[in-house]
Amino acid sequence: AQTVTQSQPEMSVQEAETVTLSCTYDTSESDYYLFWYKQPPSRQMILVIRQEAYKQQNATENRFSVNFQKAAKSFSLKISDSQLGDAAMYFCAYRSFETSGSRLTFGEGTQLTVNP
Amino acid sequence: NAGVTQTPKFQVLKTGQSMTLQCAQDMNHEYMSWYRQDPGMGLRLIHYSVGAGITDQGEVPNGYNVSRSTTEDFPLRLLSAAPSQTSVYFCASSPGRSGYTFGSGTRLTVV
Numbered sequence: 001a002q003t004v005t006q007s008q009p010e011m012s013v014q015e016a017e018t019v020t021l022s023c024t025y026d027t028s029e030s031d032y033y034l035f036w037y038k039q040p041p042s043r044q045m046i047l048v049i050r051q052e053a054y055k056q057q058n059a060t061e062n063r064f065s066v067n068f069q070k071a072a073k074s075f076s077l078k079i080s081d082s083q084l085g086d087a088a089m090y091f092c093a094y095r096s097f098e099t100s101g102s103r104l105t106f107g108e109g110t111q112l113t114v115n116p
Numbered sequence: 117n118a119g120v121t122q123t124p125k126f127q128v129l130k131t132g133q134s135m136t137l138q139c140a141q142d143m144n145h146e147y148m149s150w151y152r153q154d155p156g157m158g159l160r161l162i163h164y165s166v167g168a169g170i171t172d173q174g175e176v177p178n179g180y181n182v183s184r185s186t187t188e189d190f191p192l193r194l195l196s197a198a199p200s201q202t203s204v205y206f207c208a209s210s211p212g213r214s215g216y217t218f219g220s221g222t223r224l225t226v227v
Contacts, residue, residue, distance in 0.1 A: 042220075044218070044220055044221075045208070047216075050215055095215075101147075101172055102147055102166065102212075103149060103161055104159075104161070104216055106158040108158045
């Protein structure tokens, strides 16, 4: 079974600074996607960024970018120019397209605090 | 488009009661899932469906039933509520190769 691990339960960053959230995963499959989801206090789950495993280029969405190291099974999220609105719980997630159900498997989450 | 709609948003049940959490999506997504979120444990998969008429168990299925008679609807039934089922429940849907879109969640308390 696939597992996703986020080793940083909490992180903090100063407004306008850069922060990196870590994620590692374990799989023997080759066809999968990785995601970062944001959950603010409203508890809504918001998709931040997606990475397809077959793509070598790291995904970027405005101030959010990933460092995808396929061989190391590492998938970190970098937030540049942090804003107060970035404060939230961030979840790393894995979606397989080889096992049945094409389900999402989540890490335990990292609580990000942004200090003014 | 309404996206993924979950009802109710809040619910209090007594131990032993049954209820159904409703989930509907209007995006014609084939994949739908139910998760529960507990503090410090991320989101855990309860049941999922890959299309109308097809459902399967996730990590924590005990005490829950699902059915999927239409593409749009994926209700989650609690058979006999227990305090251990106090949690926040999320329904999510997805097309073939994409991320999942989540509903706004249901906060359930079992007393």
